[in-house]
Amino acid sequence: MFDFDALTRAMVQTTVLCIGDLMLDEFVYGEVSRISPEAPTPVIAVQRSETGIGGAGNVARNVAGLGARCIFVSMVGADEAGATLTARLAAVPGIEPAIITDSVRPTTRKVRYVSDHFSTHMLRADWERAAPANESIERQLIAAALEALPRSDIVLLSDYAKGVLTARVIRDVIDAARAAGKRVIVDPKSANFAIYRGATLLTPNRKEFAEASRTRAASEADIAAAAHELMLLADCEAMVVTQGEGGMTLVPREGSALHVPAQPVRVRDVSGAGDTVAAVLAVALAAGADWDAALRLATAGAAVAVGKTGTATVTLDELRRRVLPHASLAAEEKIAAGAELDAMLAEWRRAGLRIGFTNGCFDILHPGHVRLLTEARATCDRLVVGLNTDASVRRLKGEGRPVQHERARAEVLAALEAVDLVVLFAEDTPIELIRKVRPSVLVKGGDYSREQVVGHDVVEADGGRVVLVDVLAGHSTTSLVERAREGGA
Structure with a gap:
């Protein structure tokens, strides 16, 4: 794109x-x-x-x-x-x-x-x-x-x-x-x-x-x-x-x-x-x-x-x-699941649009997230963001996380122009969602290797590609949470 x-x-x-x-x-x-x-x-x-x-x-x-x-x-x-x-x-x-x-x-x-x-x-x-x-x-x-x-x-x-x-x-x-x-x-x-x-x-x-x-x-x-x-x-x-x-x-x-x-x-x-x-x-x-x-x-x-x-x-x-038609939609209209998600994906495929996918917890949105999402959108015509549910985040990050509940995180993501659709997933990895979306481009931060990206084999077998985006140094949700807790103490 x-x-x-x-x-x-x-x-x-x-x-x-x-x-x-x-x-x-x-x-x-x-x-x-x-x-x-x-x-x-x-x-x-x-x-x-x-x-x-x-x-x-x-x-x-x-x-x-x-x-x-x-x-x-x-x-x-x-x-x-x-x-x-x-x-x-x-x-x-x-x-x-x-x-x-x-x-x-x-x-x-x-x-x-x-x-x-x-x-x-x-x-x-x-x-x-x-x-x-x-x-x-x-x-x-x-x-x-x-x-x-x-x-x-x-x-x-x-x-x-x-x-x-x-x-x-x-x-x-x-x-x-x-x-x-x-x-x-x-x-x-x-x-x-x-x-x-x-x-x-x-x-x-x-x-x-x-x-x-x-x-x-x-x-x-x-x-x-x-x-x-x-x-x-x-x-x-x-x-x-x-x-x-x-x-x-x-x-x-x-x-x-x-x-x-x-x-x-x-x-x-x-x-x-x-x-x-x-x-x-x-x-x-x-x-x-x-x-x-x-x-x-x-x-x-x-x-x-x-x-x-x-x-x-x-x-x-x-x-x-x-x-960027979905950039003008209200945030809540860009959060999809089930039949609504299937219909949107089918419409995009009929139109010959390239679908991109990335995922994460996106607990406290920071400049590193914005760079990832912006560069992910530049690789495709429509960007789907897989978002971990609260239960999934707790299993991955531990008690006390997420800081924001899943609906708040989804609405903040959906408000970004770079994001065309937000989809919540409850599993520890987005592999099933990736199989459903069948993206042409799978995007992840550069702190991963290609082999570490969940779903890389599925996407590449379907003719797609994996893109790694450089991580913006000094920005992470974990460090933000820790600094906030230290300040509160």
């Missing part, structure tokens, strides 16, 4: 150079209750309409929504829609727009008619000229991008095939970025991935991937095989294939493919979900995340985006609630 707080602190320090097609999105919402007498089509009784920044502009909004800075290069027409977009972008904190005006083309505008009752799109009307920018506009786009490159940590090309990302713009920007040692992420539209040659990461959806690879891409194995061929063509380091409710598959040039299932969510609108994925990947990678962490953050971002209507943005707080 990864340290969410450390990563997000780095994310807000990054700058993303985003280049792509800008468009004005309009959503018209209303109720449908009858068919037109003029033609066999539904009539929508309009109740409200909303306009917003769409296309690559929504990528820029998502970058800024994550707390990062976005230098955004694009073009608009010399019309009202273009003026609206330019003004709106300039008003978004965190976005530095560099918008080129093309007087011979309209600003791309899309109007979607949506049934409020069914939350479904009924019709979309487009105003656009999907043709490459002329040579003069090309030169201005390239100049703006190259001027911003030294101030950027990563480059993101958001291709909607509306004319900004011409072959020359793509080539000049990728070549300059590589020469400067900057990564380039491409959300592609062309089925010819060779035009993006030299990019670091391509993020096609399943349809775009199938068209580019000329395969059905029906399984993870199919995707991995076809992706390797496409990566040779595009000379890229990795490819992420987004598959809607099927999750995301990342295929690196070196190493094994990684698949992250989609998070369960009520889908309200998929518009712009790809924009969110591209933005999260760019900001996370710019902040130093590895492929695994970036993909898991992007999956969480997509779950937030599709749960909103319109072209939505995602904040760090929303990501936190998706990545």
Whole structure:
């Protein structure tokens, strides 16, 4: 897993150079209750309409929504829609727009008619000229991008095939970025991935991937095989294939493919979900995340985006609630047993989450405990803490212990953000609980050897691993109790 707080602190320090097609999105919402007498089509009784920044502009909004800075290069027409977009972008904190005006083309505008009752799109009307920018506009786009490159940590090309990302713009920007040692992420539209040659990461959806690879891409194995061929063509380091409710598959040039299932969510609108994925990947990678962490953050971002209507943005707080959902629960809701525990474990496994486990008495919580739990949580997606009951503690520690009863100890543990679930066990060792939880990662303090960790053989036989965390010197419950007693004497 990864340290969410450390990563997000780095994310807000990054700058993303985003280049792509800008468009004005309009959503018209209303109720449908009858068919037109003029033609066999539904009539929508309009109740409200909303306009917003769409296309690559929504990528820029998502970058800024994550707390990062976005230098955004694009073009608009010399019309009202273009003026609206330019003004709106300039008003978004965190976005530095560099918008080129093309007087011979309209600003791309899309109007979607949506049934409020069914939350479904009924019709979309487009105003656009999907043709490459002329040579003069090309030169201005390239100049703006190259001027911003030294101030950027990563480059993101958001291709909607509306004319900004011409072959020359793509080539000049990728070549300059590589020469400067900057990564380039491409959300592609062309089925010819060779035009993006030299990019670091391509993020096609399943349809775009199938068209580019000329395969059905029906399984993870199919995707991995076809992706390797496409990566040779595009000379890229990795490819992420987004598959809607099927999750995301990342295929690196070196190493094994990684698949992250989609998070369960009520889908309200998929518009712009790809924009969110591209933005999260760019900001996370710019902040130093590895492929695994970036993909898991992007999956969480997509779950937030599709749960909103319109072209939505995602904040760090929303990501936190998706990545660490149980951290926001009341302490008592995170203490589980019996059928409740079984149900929670089953839900996590269905979602493809890695479950970690550690255990102890945790009688008087101290900094050593906090370090153990924090580092344990960093190794997994969900952390289960096994807690000795009072009777168990007495057998292990002697009379006079525990200082705090089991419910108090459980509630204090459950209040920690690093802890997703607390489970009491009455035995002297947690071996039966470990067999039930079947963790991918078993964590214990570094004062143990691997062979001394109860359950190491069970976890490793199931394909898991044991992680030993360095002990924070000078902190132990026993010494705290002894000092308290000496002070009381």
